[in-house]
Amino acid sequence: MADRPNFATLPDPPYYAVIFSSELDSSNPGYDEMAERMVELASEQDGYLGIESARCSTGFGITVSYWRDEASIRRWKQNTEHRLAQEYGRTRWYSSYELRIAKVERAYNHINSERR
Amino acid sequence: MADRPNFATLPDPPYYAVIFSSELDSSNPGYDEMAERMVELASEQDGYLGIESARCSTGFGITVSYWRDEASIRRWKQNTEHRLAQEYGRTRWYSSYELRIAKVERAYNHINSERR
Numbered sequence: 141m142a143d144r145p146n147f148a149t150l151p152d153p154p155y156y157a158v159i160f161s162s163e164l165d166s167s168n169p170g171y172d173e174m175a176e177r178m179v180e181l182a183s184e185q186d187g188y189l190g191i192e193s194a195r196c197s198t199g200f201g202i203t204v205s206y207w208r209d210e211a212s213i214r215r216w217k218q219n220t221e222h223r224l225a226q227e228y229g230r231t232r233w234y235s236s237y238e239l240r241i242a243k244v245e246r247a248y249n250h251i252n253s254e255r256r
Numbered sequence: 257m258a259d260r261p262n263f264a265t266l267p268d269p270p271y272y273a274v275i276f277s278s279e280l281d282s283s284n285p286g287y288d289e290m291a292e293r294m295v296e297l298a299s300e301q302d303g304y305l306g307i308e309s310a311r312c313s314t315g316f317g318i319t320v321s322y323w324r325d326e327a328s329i330r331r332w333k334q335n336t337e338h339r340l341a342q343e344y345g346r347t348r349w350y351s352s353y354e355l356r357i358a359k360v361e362r363a364y365n366h367i368n369s370e371r372r
Binding site (some may be wrong): 144146147148153157159161163165180192193194195196197198200202204230233234235236237238239240242243244245246248249250251252 | 260262263264270272273275279305308309310311312313314316317320346350351352353354355356357358359360361362363364365366367368
């Protein structure tokens with residue numbers, strides 16, 4: 141799986157997903173550093189399973205983080221450093237965002253090993 | 257909401273999400289046209305609620321489509337034209353993908369109207 145750096149490697153369902161869709165302002169000082177720090181910090185939390193993220197050149201992006209259970213998500217939401225990032229997100233970086241909490245019930249994948 | 261073209265406008269939860277993470281091959285003849293057609297076709301299906309999509313310049317992307325219930329997702333999966341697109345996806349366009357079916361339980365949003 142070392143050649144699939146963008147994909148999260150997850151256990152079998154069930155587990156939880158936090159689907160975060162956002163429109164980044166064209167001016168977003170400090171955003172890249174904080175985003176990188178949040179991925180690092182999230183990965184240290186109990187119940188964290190993985191993260192996948194993609195952003196268009198226009199500024200619209202989707203980040204999905206995966207968690208063992210709802211309690212893990214609640215704890216992450218309340219993490220002090222993460223709360224500061226959330227505040228900056230609302231006031232400095234995002235013109236708009238949507239956040240959805242979902243229980244992953246089934247998962248499938250496909251890897252074209254023959255082409256690698 | 258007309259100024260938020262990338263965001264899906266959805267009813268209150270619960271509803272279902274299909275989280276599709278994929279790595280697009282650098283050579284993907286016909287992909288853009290088919291992707292556009294699939295968004296159009298999906299939007300005509302019973303139970304379709306909306307779609308959000310973002311892809312990095314490196315080829316990694318996340319598309320989340322939203323559906324009323326699991327029956328709608330099953331029907332969409334079996335749609336004849338969509339099945340052809342799935343086959344092309346496996347054999348021609350994606351080096352790898354992950355597909356997850358999840359039940360959205362809660363949703364929040366934030367819109368910075370003051371900056372618009």
